[in-house]
Amino acid sequence: MSTPPNTEHILTLDCPESPGIVHAVSRFLLDHGSDIIDNHQFGDRRDGHFFMRVHFAASGGENDTQALRDDFTAVAAPFAMRWQLEPVSTRRRVLVMVSRYGHCLNDLLFRTRSGDLPIDVVAVVSNHRDHEELVTWHGVPFFHVPVTAATKPRAETRLMEIVDSLDVDLVVLARYMQVLSDDLCGRLAGRMINIHHSFLPSFKGAKPYHQAHERGVKLVGATAHYVTADLDEGPIIAQEVIAVDHSHTPDDLAAIGRDAESAALARAVRWHCEDRVFVQGRRTVVLR
Numbered sequence: 169m170s171t172p173p174n175t176e177h178i179l180t181l182d183c184p185e186s187p188g189i190v191h192a193v194s195r196f197l198l199d200h201g202s203d204i205i206d207n208h209q210f211g212d213r214r215d216g217h218f219f220m221r222v223h224f225a226a227s228g229g230e231n232d233t234q235a236l237r238d239d240f241t242a243v244a245a246p247f248a249m250r251w252q253l254e255p256v257s258t259r260r261r262v263l264v265m266v267s268r269y270g271h272c273l274n275d276l277l278f279r280t281r282s283g284d285l286p287i288d289v290v291a292v293v294s295n296h297r298d299h300e301e302l303v304t305w306h307g308v309p310f311f312h313v314p315v316t317a318a319t320k321p322r323a324e325t326r327l328m329e330i331v332d333s334l335d336v337d338l339v340v341l342a343r344y345m346q347v348l349s350d351d352l353c354g355r356l357a358g359r360m361i362n363i364h365h366s367f368l369p370s371f372k373g374a375k376p377y378h379q380a381h382e383r384g385v386k387l388v389g390a391t392a393h394y395v396t397a398d399l400d401e402g403p404i405i406a407q408e409v410i411a412v413d414h415s416h417t418p419d420d421l422a423a424i425g426r427d428a429e430s431a432a433l434a435r436a437v438r439w440h441c442e443d444r445v446f447v448q449g450r451r452t453v454v455l456r
């Protein structure tokens with residue numbers, strides 16, 4: 169008899185702390201003939217909330233994922249779990265937005281092409297045409313959506329048309345330099361990531377490297393965070409810092425900082441697409 173295929177899945181859940189959560193999950197996996205490959209959990213004692221991410225191999229094929237979901241519903245209900253169960257093979261559909269600075273876009277496109285990031289960049293949207301040739305070379309659809317104060321609502325409507333038509337899972341602001349409306353932030357809550365070019369909460373807003381130079385910092389940094397209506401205030405996902413010194417000009421700091429920006433953004437995109445990030449109020453829990 170041939171051995172049925174093992175399909176790897178990721179089960180993520182969070183819920184109010186309660187006795188028996190781990191037992192209920194492990195019992196479910198045992199009852200479904202699954203092997204646990206990797207398991208991370210965190211119980212936040214401050215606010216009594218529990219987080220869990222289980223990587224497991226189920227005995228059935230991919231078409232049994234819905235059966236697993238149907239059965240897990242009864243496990244989740246008594247604990248009021250928020251949960252998700254996805255095959256590891258699911259590739260998230262990502263739309264990248266960029267303005268003039270293209271280093272983060274270039275890094276994401278390269279990491280995707282090389283297989284380092286297991287995502288599909290399904291579109292790039294920009295308010296400028298500077299990076300159209302690079303995007304087209306990668307075989308990715310490029311959408312030029314110009315923005316002015318007067319046309320911003322129409323530009324955001326066009327963006328959502330593209331997001332919906334391409335079934336986008338995640339929007340990544342790769343140095344996209346336009347403030348997005350409260351409405352758009354609400355519609356993409358939890359699935360839009362921005363890279364801010366400073367080690368937040370230091371140096372919010374415009375020209376953070378000039379602010380940092382004025383302050384005489386010895387580290388520059390970058391912060392990848394979920395986008396909310398409050399500029400640069402969204403839950404932080406990943407950060408990166410690089411040492412600098414008194415000899416560096418603001419332009420030097422910006423050049424040095426570009427590596428930190430690309431590294432922090434790629435890490436945040438990876439963790440989000442691997443279902444490792446949980447938003448808890450103004451913070452995140454990252455199970456890695």
Ligand SMILES: Nc1nc2c(c(=O)[nH]1)N[C@@H](CN(C=O)c1ccc(C(=O)N[C@@H](CCC(=O)O)C(=O)O)cc1)CN2
Binds near residue numbers: 347353373395
């Ligand atoms: N609602 C939000 N929108 C955006 C966020 C956010 O957190 N919430 N992050 C920014 C990125 N960003 C800093 O990282 C940033 C981008 C743009 C501006 C800004 O003042 N833009 C001006 C236009 C500037 C220009 O045309 O060059 C504006 O929108 O009027 C500040 C911070 C992305 N959006």
